[in-house]
Amino acid sequence: MSNQQKHWEKTRGLLFITLAIWFVFSIGIFLFGAEMNEVTGPFGYPWTYWFTCQGSLGAFVILIFWFANRQEKIDEEFGFSEREDE
Amino acid sequence: MKGNFIDNLPKIYGIYTGGFVGFIIIMAIAEQMGMTAKTIGIAFVAFTVFIYALIGYLSRTAQADAYYVAGRQVPTVFNGMATAADWMSGASFVAMAGGIYFKGYGYMALLVGWTGGYVLVASLLAPYLRKFGCYTVPDFIGTRYGGNLARFSAVVVLTVASFTYVTAQINATGTIASVALDIPFQYAVYVGLISILLCSMLGGMRGVTWTQVAQYIVLIIAYLLPVFWISNKMGAGFFPHFMLADEVARIGELEQQFGFVKNAAADLKSVPKGLAGITKAHSAVNATPWAFISLALAMMMGTASLPHVMMRYFTTPSVKAARKSVGWSLFFIFLLYSSAPMLATLSKLSLIDPNLPTGIIGKTFAEVEAIDWYQNWNQANLMFISDFNGNGTLELNEFFMGGKAVVLATPEIAGLPYVISGLVAAGGMAAAMSTADGLILAIANAISHDVYYKIIDPKAETAKRLLVARVLLVIIGFAGATIAAMEIQGILGSVIWAFDFAMSGLFFPLVLGVWWKRANRQGAIAGMLGGLVAGAWYLVWVRTGGSGFLGITQLTFGIFGSAVSLVLMVVVSLMTAEPDKATQKMVDDVRVPSGKSILGKSH
Numbered sequence: 001m002s003n004q005q006k007h008w009e010k011t012r013g014l015l016f017i018t019l020a021i022w023f024v025f026s027i028g029i030f031l032f033g034a035e036m037n038e039v040t041g042p043f044g045y046p047w048t049y050w051f052t053c054q055g056s057l058g059a060f061v062i063l064i065f066w067f068a069n070r071q072e073k074i075d076e077e078f079g080f081s082e083r084e085d086e
Numbered sequence: 087m088k089g090n091f092i093d094n095l096p097k098i099y100g101i102y103t104g105g106f107v108g109f110i111i112i113m114a115i116a117e118q119m120g121m122t123a124k125t126i127g128i129a130f131v132a133f134t135v136f137i138y139a140l141i142g143y144l145s146r147t148a149q150a151d152a153y154y155v156a157g158r159q160v161p162t163v164f165n166g167m168a169t170a171a172d173w174m175s176g177a178s179f180v181a182m183a184g185g186i187y188f189k190g191y192g193y194m195a196l197l198v199g200w201t202g203g204y205v206l207v208a209s210l211l212a213p214y215l216r217k218f219g220c221y222t223v224p225d226f227i228g229t230r231y232g233g234n235l236a237r238f239s240a241v242v243v244l245t246v247a248s249f250t251y252v253t254a255q256i257n258a259t260g261t262i263a264s265v266a267l268d269i270p271f272q273y274a275v276y277v278g279l280i281s282i283l284l285c286s287m288l289g290g291m292r293g294v295t296w297t298q299v300a301q302y303i304v305l306i307i308a309y310l311l312p313v314f315w316i317s318n319k320m321g322a323g324f325f326p327h328f329m330l331a332d333e334v335a336r337i338g339e340l341e342q343q344f345g346f347v348k349n350a351a352a353d354l355k356s357v358p359k360g361l362a363g364i365t366k367a368h369s370a371v372n373a374t375p376w377a378f379i380s381l382a383l384a385m386m387m388g389t390a391s392l393p394h395v396m397m398r399y400f401t402t403p404s405v406k407a408a409r410k411s412v413g414w415s416l417f418f419i420f421l422l423y424s425s426a427p428m429l430a431t432l433s434k435l436s437l438i439d440p441n442l443p444t445g446i447i448g449k450t451f452a453e454v455e456a457i458d459w460y461q462n463w464n465q466a467n468l469m470f471i472s473d474f475n476g477n478g479t480l481e482l483n484e485f486f487m488g489g490k491a492v493v494l495a496t497p498e499i500a501g502l503p504y505v506i507s508g509l510v511a512a513g514g515m516a517a518a519m520s521t522a523d524g525l526i527l528a529i530a531n532a533i534s535h536d537v538y539y540k541i542i543d544p545k546a547e548t549a550k551r552l553l554v555a556r557v558l559l560v561i562i563g564f565a566g567a568t569i570a571a572m573e574i575q576g577i578l579g580s581v582i583w584a585f586d587f588a589m590s591g592l593f594f595p596l597v598l599g600v601w602w603k604r605a606n607r608q609g610a611i612a613g614m615l616g617g618l619v620a621g622a623w624y625l626v627w628v629r630t631g632g633s634g635f636l637g638i639t640q641l642t643f644g645i646f647g648s649a650v651s652l653v654l655m656v657v658v659s660l661m662t663a664e665p666d667k668a669t670q671k672m673v674d675d676v677r678v679p680s681g682k683s684i685l686g687k688s689h
Contacts, residue, residue, distance in 0.1 A: 004674065004677075004678060007677075007678060008677055011677070014209075015209050015210070018205065018209045019205075019209065022202060022205040022206070022209075025202070026198055026199075026202040026205075026382055026383075026386060027379050027382070027383065030195075030198075030375055030378050030379050030382070031375050031379070032375075033191070033371045033373075033375060033378060034371040037369075037370065037371045043328045043329070043331055044331030044332070044335075045330075045331050045334060045369075046334075046369055048191070048371055049191070049334065049369040051198075052191065052194040052195075052197055052198055052427075053194070053197070053424060053427040053428075054327065054424045056198050056201070056202065057197060057198070057201045057420050057423055057424055058420065058424070060201050060202050060204060060205050060416060060420075061201075061413065061416050061417050061420050063205055064204060064205060064208045064409075064412055064413040064416055065410070065413040067205075067208060067209055067409070068208065068406075068409040068410050068412075068413055071213075071409060072406060072409075075406075075678075075679050075680070079680075080678040080679055080680045081406070081679060081680060082404050082405060082406060082679050082680050
């Protein structure tokens with residue numbers, strides 16, 4: 001397998017992990033919205049309510065920065081990161 | 087100032103922010119000295135629009151890559167702010183808190199959808215399209231799949247989606263300008279349009295970028311300052327986002343106590359159009375999982391397909407910067423979106439809690455009708471009370487309000503000085519203008535670059551191309567304003583449709599263009615046109631009395647459209663020949679960040 005194929009394999013792997021986490025916060029938890037809202041969550045808000053106000057939104061912000069850092073590491077590992085002058 | 091413009095950006099926008107805060111303070115002092123509310127409103131809108139126009143003028147350019155992609159030198163954080171302003175429309179600013187106020191959980195799917203979509207943007211598309219080096223989204227489609235028909239199909243989808251969206255934005259600028267400047271709506275729409283064009287006409291993407299950063303700063307101050315102030319004034323907590331649990335619980339208690347009494351249809355007839363009562367629980371789960379998830383999913387896929395957002399990531403200096411920039415965009419959006427539910431909570435509690443001095447439920451009608459702010463907003467057609475049961479006391483089901491009032495009226499209800507209302511008007515104007523600019527530019531650029539330059543006249547000189555781009559900008563702006571002046575439809579309905587149209591036609595052709603090498607021209611064309619037609623058909627069918635299926639409504643028709651698009655694209659691609667070697671090599675090159683972009687710096 002060429003260097004480029006290995007790079008793409010790892011990139012795809014990262015994509016699947018990212019999308020899995022995305023799925024949990026955007027879809028997964030809302031399958032159980034009614035049940036989860038009975039429980040008190042962060043700062044005293046009901047759990048589901050908190051996720052729709054802040055929790056999921058914040059998770060997406062963190063997820064994107066985490067993803068960007070991981071992808072940069074992958075690019076460096078295979079020597080595909082950009083040089084500043086490009 | 088020493089050094090070049092880009093290095094000085096933090097300093098420039100720092101001074102700008104300080105200047106704006108200074109302006110707010112001057113207005114506050116002027117109010118104490120007796121300046122009228124109307125003059126303050128005019129001053130806020132006129133001053134901010136003047137600054138944007140000045141930035142637009144200073145950003146004028148005669149170069150293609152500055153006009154189309156701001157010279158690809160916008161730093162990550164600033165591009166994040168510009169994208170956030172591009173993204174948050176007049177609807178987000180003025181109508182979102184109101185939607186949450188009235189519809190609660192079911193509506194908050196939009197919050198999740200309009201943020202979660204950025205994960206798809208960052209991981210599936212933005213860095214790859216940046217590497218591609220295109221000027222517009224159809225530019226990517228046209229080069230990746232080849233051929234004028236593919237390029238043209240992408241322009242069609244882009245135009246349908248963006249145009250649906252832009253009329254709502256021009257409508258919003260008109261509404262705010264007509265209130266703040268006290269002129270009739272039909273004229274205010276054109277005042278709004280001219281302000282919008284001043285930002286984008288001379289500098290194209292470069293002008294829009296630097297005005298959008300300025301607009302973000304105004305709109306975020308205008309949104310957050312009242313939320314924090316009201317929360318503190320009510321004694322609800324100095325940092326509302328972490329401290330409103332008691333208030334949320336209290337609203338639940340009051341809902342129990344009052345109950346949701348259903349009004350007779352005959353009674354509701356007397357309520358002015360556009361106003362609604364509180365009929366749904368504030369924090370309880372009031373929608374089925376599928377209703378919530380389907381709406382969130384449609385908005386997420388729509389986000390990743392809307393060209394005016396995607397093209398913001400063409401302006402970053404590198405692929406790496408494009409990825410990080412998506413994170414910053416969402417962070418800046420998060421600041422506003424996470425505040426909207428807090429504003430809705432504060433607004434609702436201050437109106438319905440009889441223990442608070444501002445609460446009106448339980449008061450007599452004579453008492454409520456004597457309140458200054460009630461009279462003002464009743465006159466503005468945003469509040470209404472009616473004694474349906476004839477007992478002389480205001481009940482929860484007898485109080486009606488317009489969605490916009492949550493943002494526009496709450497500062498006044500809470501007793502904040504008028505300077506805050508002026509600030510909110512400037513913020514709403516900034517939000518609507520910045521989105522309208524992004525959308526008009528997306529359409530005009532696609533038509534001038536992809537249709538005129540790439541298809542009709544590939545030999546055109548830069549000066550002529552940019553002239554065509556500017557003429558189109560004006561034509562599209564006026565077309566949008568003319569339709570907006572007809573006031574066909576509410577702000578939010580058409581905003582959501584735009585997402586559905588975009589995802590129907592563009593989501594899979596874009597994503598598979600990067601992630602599936604086997605995708606070819608025939609498949610992409612079938613996917614774009616088939617998806618758009620299927621989505622549009624479903625919308626018309628449901629609007630004309632069709633029952634729909636699988637719980638897909640007129641707000642989520644993109645789910646059907648994009649499913650059709652995916653199936654068509656895969657089937658047709660597999661039935662026809664695979665893309666040639668050169669195209670496959672191109673996809674390989676897009677997948678690595680290093681090396682030259684596919685399209686040259688100027689093309």
